[in-house]
Structures are given as structure tokens and as C-alpha cells.
Amino acid sequence: MSRRIELYDTTLRDGSQGEGVNFSLQDKLLITSRLDAVGFDYIEGGYPLSNPKDAEYFQRVRDLPLTRAQVVSFGMTRRRGVAAEDDIGMQALRDSGTPVCTIVGKTSAVHVFEVLRIDEAENLAMIRDSVAFLKAEGRTVFYDAEHFFDGYRANPEFALRTVQAAQDAGASIVVLCDTNGGRLPEDVAAAVDAVRKVLTIPVGIHCHNDCELAIANSLTAVDHGAIQVQGTINGIGERCGNADLISAAANLAVKKGYQVLRPGGVEKLTELSRYVYEIANMNFRSGQPFVGTSAFAHKGGMHVHAVARLSASYEHIPPETVGNERKILVSELSGRSNIIAKTDKFRLSHDNELMTRILNKVQDLENEGYQFEAAEASFDLLVRKEAGLYQPKFERLHYRVNVETEGDRETETEATVKLRVNDKIEHVVAEGDGPVNALDTALRKALATAYPNLTTMNLVDYKVRVINSTEGTAAKVRVVIESRDDKAVWSTVGVSENIIEASWLALVDSVEYKLFKDAEVPGN
């Protein structure tokens, strides 16, 4: 039976140090529940001394019905010259009421002498007192050895005495931290071996990705006997981020055969990754290992052909292993085999001339700034149009959007839309929070009588990209809109020099796609 490796998530604490990351209290509770469901062993919820939101989190998290994970509060060793029981950081950890507390302390002579400006004896006392105080309060104490690898490199004996002090005072584990992310796998291997020689308690690993080696360093530590890996979901965190627990878990389980998470947890990694991006209001990284939307995407014509023949050729694991899926891209380089794979559902691939027409059309539109890689619904309409499977649902006669403001008063936005729908003229006006919202509302108002099913859809995301022109013409704007109804999510694209027109084109595609989609489902 292979070893079980504990996963310690610090998304809510170290991850929240990342640029642009701000979790509300509610966000933190939602992520906690999700991490527990997937099977993380420890969830570091925050630094109770640092802000009131974290302290409140520790009150509220007690009401969550967690079934596996233990919640951890984080703090520093007591201040110098203060008794542990009088230290506000220690008190905050105690008051957090968590079963596990993690204390971070100094390992490195240079930090002790030049940052804290204390002597070695006081540093060791700070570690011992802090661990012992929380231990006496009945908590399990994890000791994070900050800058361990740098400290060990500079002065091995000094560094080893700090972790020995933590063990002596009752710590359950010593976690070796590559705090500035600067160390290489060979450094990690040597230091983990050395620590394991002097300690009887187990060792964990906490890496940052400043050299793009956080995963390699974490795996190396485990191979050298570490039992716990700390990191964050999607590797969010300050600077270049923490070790990404998604990649760590996938590599440990799928590539190295260790046990992690709950049974079935690895298959939930893709969903978990996207959930955390969503909550953190961050964009997915499409190229993220294992779980990115492009992680199993195929573009080159040659590859797509081979993937169809033998999927193991170009996929290092079956995408389902981590809950991801294969994706065939449409692009300039794609060649006929991609187009055939994408148009599969229309059963048109025998029509060579049509395939060429579609490929040419895609290339023309890509030259104008379109991209269909993230706009499958617009590509679907393009195929319908080229294949003669498209009838317009309405004719645009006119639209106008007006945004106006007077001094400091609220902005007023109005859109008028005039369409011919089934030989009737629909001429409507709508207000909105902004021009796209007003236009969307007016468009759907004009279509409401003819197509009542449009009420079930709504716009869920709106992205704008300015396409820099390298050839001196005016810059264009590409708008991608994500829409949703009760059954599906789809994306559409529009390109124009004018953001309003680009938005209109993407809105129209979205509405038309919805109407075609519903017409194909029996009973709709």
C-alpha cells in the first residue's frame, strides 16, 4: 500500500496575499466546504491577529458540517520579551478555537540577528514558548520553519536547532518553508534528509514558485520522506504564487501513486480549480497543468489526427482522470482534420468542398481579429451558415445607444432597437446599467413575442480585448460574451472597431445560438 500524503491548503491565508485576491468572509466559508468535500486534510483559514474578518471566520467555521478537514489558524511565534500568555498573537490563536494551530518562526541566523535583532537563545525560547503554550491549551501545533532552506544553507546547525526546539516543545510536525521560492530540488532533498536525521516527528514542505520549481520541490520533499504538502488552489499567492495543490495532488496521485484526498477526489480537481477561480473572481489560466481548459486541447492538424487514432499519443493521462476534457481547437494552423472533428455533430465531414469553405471562412475571420477558440457557439453558427443550415431569426433595421450624464448625477443609458421579426416591425426602447445591458434588454424585448424561450437565458460574463493593430489601421475590439440557460453555457464573439457594435454582434450570436439549440431539442 502506498503512503498517504497529507494536503494542507493555505489558499485562504497565504493565497490571499496574492495580487488581486480578496476573499469575503462568505467566500472563505464556501471554499472551506468545498475543500473538505474533495478531501483536503487541513484548511488554514487565516491569520486571526491580522484582521477582524479572519477572526470572524474562525467563529463561523465552527458551524460548518466538515467531515474530514481540520481547520487551522495561523500566527507567528510570540514577540520578543513577552510571555506567551500575554502575547496578543498567541491569544488570538487560542481564541480562534481551531483544533490545529500553525506557528511560523525564524530559522535563519540572518533573520534572527538582522531582522528581529535578538540573540539565538531568545529565538529558541520564542519557538519553544509559543509551541508549548498552544500545546498546553490542548491544540495540535504545526511548526512552519520560515526560510528553512536559506537558513540551512547558510548555517545548518543554527537551522536544525530551531526545528529541534519546536519538536522539544511538542510540535506535531515541522514544515520546511522555501519562503522566497529560490531553492532547487537538490537543495530540498539535502535539507529534508538532514532534518529527518535529527527529528523524530515528521516533516512537511511549503514551497513558492519563484523559480518555477514549486511542484518539483514539493515532489522531491515527498520522495525524501515528507508526509505533508502545503500549497494553494491554482497556486495563487504573492509574487509567483505558492505550490499549486492541484498540480501537486495530480502528480502525487496519478504520476507517483501516493494516496491523497478522498477516494474520487482527484477527479474533482478540475471542478475545484474553476470553483476557486470563480469565487476569487479571477480568470482561469487556460494553460494550467491538468485542469486548464487547454490542458488537453489539440490544435495542430497532425496532432489532432494522431489523437483521434490513439489518444494516449498526445495526452499524458486521460483528461477524465482529473475531471477535465479533451478540446479540439479551430485555428489558422488547424487544417482539415480539426474542422472535421469540430463539425462532427452536423455529419458533414464527407463534404470536402464545404470543409474547405469553412476553413477559409475561419481564416478570413481570424485575420479580422475573430477567435473561435473561446467562442464555440459563434463557430457553430458559422458552420450552419456555410452549410446552408441557417435562416436568420430577424433582420436588424436600426439600433441606437445613448449614454448621458449631467454633472455628478447618475449616468443615464438608453437603447432603441428596431427589428423585422417574422414580417412584423418591432421597435422598442430600454434602459440599462450600461450600454451593453441596455442593448441586450432592448434586443430581447423586441424578440420576446416571437421567441418567448429567450427569457430563460441570461448573460453571465462579458470580456473585452483590444486587438492592437501592428499595421497602422485603427485598433479593433473583440468582445466575448458568455451566456447561460438552465441547460447549457455558451460563448460568442464579435469584432469591430466599435465596442458597441462588437457587443451587438456577440449578443446576436448568443440569441441565435440559443434559438437553434432549443429548436433541436425535441419538445422545446
Next chain:
Amino acid sequence: MSRRIELYDTTLRDGSQGEGVNFSLQDKLLITSRLDAVGFDYIEGGYPLSNPKDAEYFQRVRDLPLTRAQVVSFGMTRRRGVAAEDDIGMQALRDSGTPVCTIVGKTSAVHVFEVLRIDEAENLAMIRDSVAFLKAEGRTVFYDAEHFFDGYRANPEFALRTVQAAQDAGASIVVLCDTNGGRLPEDVAAAVDAVRKVLTIPVGIHCHNDCELAIANSLTAVDHGAIQVQGTINGIGERCGNADLISAAANLAVKKGYQVLRPGGVEKLTELSRYVYEIANMNFRSGQPFVGTSAFAHKGGMHVHAVARLSASYEHIPPETVGNERKILVSELSGRSNIIAKTDKFRLSHDNELMTRILNKVQDLENEGYQFEAAEASFDLLVRKEAGLYQPKFERLHYRVNVETEGDRETETEATVKLRVNDKIEHVVAEGDGPVNALDTALRKALATAYPNLTTMNLVDYKVRVINSTEGTAAKVRVVIESRDDKAVWSTVGVSENIIEASWLALVDSVEYKLFKDAEVPGN
């Protein structure tokens, strides 16, 4: 003297397989020159058989005055059953006229038997004939062993016979490819050792990042004797990307002491990374190791304090080593020490009450959806306002933006702006390609008489992010505008439910920042 490691860039070939990556011919020539200037050894320019743009590149690149790099054309081994001289791929490589040609061939029994559906003898003949043909044409031939690690794992003898065939036919180097990115450092170490035992020619490495181990795998190969690392700038490439030559070069040179690039080349890595993003029209990855805008950013109050005391504490290398710089972030978690660091230039840090006011204001605005991390000019104005160092440059009385279209005709966009500037009313109208362009033009037209220096600035980038509301209120839009004059680049932010109003706020900040900035420079 440490070993020199060759860097082989395939941004223009393998990188262009990345989702959303499209290089024009001009783009490819610009990148080629820049790679040569920094000191890359080989630049793989394309796959001449695959498309006419690549073939034309090889014609045009001959006119570039390159001083170090050798240009490489890429192709596959000859087709089965065709003589090399009759194979269109071989002919395309020959006609590319490059001094070096890279040929990729099959290593793995499963690919030979199940994808190509040929026997081993024909596979070896394809490798030998292709290498020998180009060698006879006077070219240096590099042999890329596709799927080497998977092939070696499945059938070591079969795999080794393929690279032996390449050597026998005259290849100068055998490059071992982890084509699907699935292998671990220990697999790479074992296979490189095995290949070096049987070959007399040197070995190179080509990794993909599907397990987030491309850098670790590349470094491992070099430590085991590989002399060449292949990859792409910023790791662009299909799926999860190729090994990032930026991280590879920085680790090899700074962390491991190998020689790479030209003298001084490593200090140009940040500039090179951003240049390629710019040409590729891709967004920077702020957390990119070594060269990201956040790679040396400090947010947590504790860290900022320590960085000021002892920068080596929280920075694994001095940012200048790779041409990057330190960045102090403003944020909710930042605490007073960050605000003090950011307001340094105003010499206000003795004013505790002011620091608190600024911190509170930042927190309030962050709650509304603002982010100052990428909008330093807006933060600068915020500090001026709180410190009483701000006088408005004009008063907004009214604006109106109208976008209108009739049937299929061109969209018409008009903005009117009415301002009070130095007690004069300026009421102007302007057209634009889109609403923001029209508003920007009108705003500057209204200010032109009072502030003629505004003609030297222009808007260079425009980003929009919809901020999802988790609390059921209307979604807000955050607009970030990047502006530039002949001396500087600055970014500003605006937030509103209305994209036009958010854009207006960011435009006004941009103009005001420019006016304050210019007023501070003597002689302006």
C-alpha cells in the same frame, strides 16, 4: 569554467501552436532579431511545408543581420515509401536554405506500429534517409526524438535504435522530447543517462509543461549532461505550453552557474519576455517566475517591512539580475508600511493621520471594486487628494455618447463633452471609432487650449473586467487604461455599473496624472 548550455528557441514554430497565438511574418522577423540580440543560439523559424508564411519567412530572414543565432527550419522525416529527394517535406527543408535543419521522427514502437503503421526497418530507414539527405545538402542536422521518454519507457532498445540511426546518418545532436509533457525528473535523468551511454554525439532536451515540471525536467537533463535546452519565450505553446526559456535561462545562469546567452543577456530577460507578449498580443502573466510584474512584489505588511530592512530576506535574487524591479503593492492587507513605502516620493510618511486616511480610502474603494495594484497613476492622484495636494484641472458639466447604426451601414459614434476649464466653458463634439475613442477625443479637444501638452500623450491599452457581484447587486465594470507619452507609461482605473462612465473616470485620471506629472518636471 562552467559549461555553456545552448538555448534553442522554438517560439516561432512550437510556440505558435499555442491557443490564441498567431504571428504575422513581420512579427516573426522582429522576434528573430530580438532573440539574436539577447544571445539565443538557435532560432527555429517555422515548418516550411506547413504554410506559405513560414516558407516566406525563410526567404526574408536571410536579409536580417544576425550576429550569433543560427536559423533553423523544422520538418518531419520523409514519408514512408518515398525517396528522401522526392519527399516534399525534405524539399521544403532544403529550399528553406537554413544552415541547420531539425527533423522530428518517431521513437516509440506504439507510434510506429499503430500511428504510422509501418515496420521498424522502414522507421529506421526514414530517419537515416532524411538525416543523410540534408547532411548531403551541406546542412547541420538536429534530430528531434518525438515521445522519446514514453518510447524509452515502453521499449528501451527500440527507442535507442532510433537515435542510433540518426547518429549513424550524420545528425549533430539528438534532442529528447517529452512531447506530451507527462514525464517526471527521475524519468528524464534515467533516459538521458542511457542515451549518453550509447551515443557519441551530444544530447538536447525538449519539454512540455503538462505536469508543471518542464523546467525541472530541463534542468535535470542538463545536470545529466544535456548540452541544449529547447523551449519558447514565456512558455507559450499548445496545451500547457513548452518549457519557458526565460525561466530555464535564469535558473541555468543565476541558480546553477552555467553559461547561457550573450554576456548581459540574462539581464535582458524581462524586456524580452514583455516584448514577445506584446508582439503576440498576449497579456503578461503577472506572476511569471523571474520576469512577471509581480515576481518581486510585496503586499503583506510584515514582508514589506522585512524587505525594507533586508531585501535578500524575501527576494531570492536581486530583481535587476533578470532586468526586473521591485514593486510595493497597495491593498486591503497591506497595512501602514506598504502605504508608507508607496507614498515615499511625497515625503508624507511622518503624517500618521494622513496614512490612516489613505489606507481607509483605499479599502473603501477596493470594496467598490477598484484595484490600484495595476493603476499606480490613480493611486498617485488618490494620495494627492487626501494630502491636499490636488486641485481639479477642470469641472465636468455634461457628456453624452451616442452610437447608432442603420441596417448594415457603418456604425456612427459621436461624443459631446461640456467642461468648465479655468472659468471658461468648453463645449465640444467629436466622432470616434468607438465610444471610448470618441469620448477621449472630445475630452482632449475640450482641454487642448488650456493644456497643449496633452497632445503628446495617447492611450495605448484598454482593459475591461466585469466584476461579478456575489451579493445580488448589479455587476460593475472595472476599466483600466494604459497611457503613454514620450517619457513614461502610466495606468489608471475607473469603476462603475456603466462601462462608459468607468471609462470616463479612467480617462480623466489619465489626463490629470499627465498634467500633474508634467508640472513637476522643471522646464515643462
